[in-house]
Amino acid sequence: MNNIDQLPPERSIPTGRHARMRAAVLSAVAEPDVRRRAGHRRLPRRIAAAGLATVACAAIGWVGVGRPGLGPDPQVYALGDEVLSDNARTAGRQCLRTARDDGPRGPMINWPGDSRPTLLNYTEQPGSGGTVIYRAQSQLLYCLVGPGVIDGPEPREFAPGAWGVVSLGVLDASPWLPGPISVEDARSTDTSGGYVHAAGRVGKQVDSVVLDQGAGHRSSARIVDGTFVVFSAGRVKPGAGMLISYDAGGTEIDRRPALSQPVGRCYVDPSGNLVNPLAHQVYQDAYAKNPAACEPAVPW
Template sequence: MNDILDPPAERDLPPARAARMRADLHQTLRGRPTRSVRLRLAAATVAVLLAGVGVAATLEGEPGAGGAQVLAMGRAELSGSLLRAARQCLTWTKGGDSSLTLDDLAVAVERGDRAMVLFMSDAGYLTCEVTRQGGGEPSGGSSHERWPRSDWLPGPVQRLLLTSSEPRGGDVAVSGRVSARVHRLVLDHGDGRTTTARISRGAFGLVTHARPVTGRAELVSYDAAGGELDRRPLFRPSDRFDHCYATPSGEVIYGPAGTDCRPAERWTR
């Protein structure tokens, strides 16, 4: 028997009250055409399915609020539009010294007509911002750089790309590399709120929307036990450090020598 008309949590109601509720529901629907009931149920099903799609595709925002935001970690997760943006990025650098391919894609972020992609290899990285409005020709820019030493990081975290909707604030998209010690990476907005980054194969990415950050924002990394590993200002230039970072042999990889050197950490993919 179809139990769609049973009141919710009926087992917790007194039997007499449950019976009255069931009778009221039947009385309300009695005499209505069966077709109209089926149409309403079908519409409700479609609404649930659409809500499920929105949850899967949207990060910290709803579709229509400036465009759905999608974060992909690797080629296998790319949407059609992100795939086009990634290919455009590679096209812009074709003929240069970049040997990166789609298989090297680490992080891709999309919101509306704007996409950011980051490729990483053992040799270096390539990042692009691609905007395609109204089906016209894409615009944007790209940059690529070789690692000073591809297998070492300046501590547990290295930020590679930061875009923001305002100078030193607003909504941001951030990506970069992390060492194997980093179990969790959080963006502290500087006002008590946080956004957790997604980590995959030594890369991380995060996007904020309708949750602006302040100039005091920091990237904070944690180990598997929940202990804090590192805390560094988000808006500080990525090549500026308070300390130098050196390998176990004493070779300085990042920062000026003699500035209270700390251990560089290995990067694995």
């Protein structure tokens, strides 16, 4: 098993510096700075959006903010339970700035000055990118940062050069999940495989999530505060990517495609209402066919 979220030992941080470093980094990442940086530019759409969004958050905005300081091989530090590199701090500021940018359509998300967004999860995969998940009051912000994808025939490769904000999504933090796991942001470099990234939320009974890439290869998701993020360690075989959830005893409790929603399933809250955070048609179809066959939704 390839644990991409394995942290360096905390003892490598000099004694007395851990608390100060942690406070400084978390403060920097959560800084609600909305000023425009000089030199921002939009990447060509064939580069910025070539990673196919097969499962995506609501209100996705494609942007390019290439910056020489964001390279594909970061030095990662362990700060308590967080993985926060220089890339993480820069990515966090870029994501929040972009989400709060008052452009032609207005900001994607906003928050009061005395209530900064909370960083729920961050995972970085060298060469592939990094994802940050924030909570801003009743909303969740998913942001994928990394290299673009070279347009052309499959299999596609990542474009060399600077990293930037590849995609940004805002979603209401609904109190119910469509099953033990809710995949709320997922992308792949190819139509049904290639390099895969997935993120979302999990119920309390989920202790671990793995991305089964086919051919016996697996990557472990990082689960923090009811959220998960996972990157494939290599290419996923076309159509083979599966997210498998386990409880604390190692028993499998859910299995579903990494890049699509499970067909034929639906979930309802205690009032009998369909739980469908991203308004996926497959859940609506299953509910319309037979509401009584829907399974109970899972609280988050």
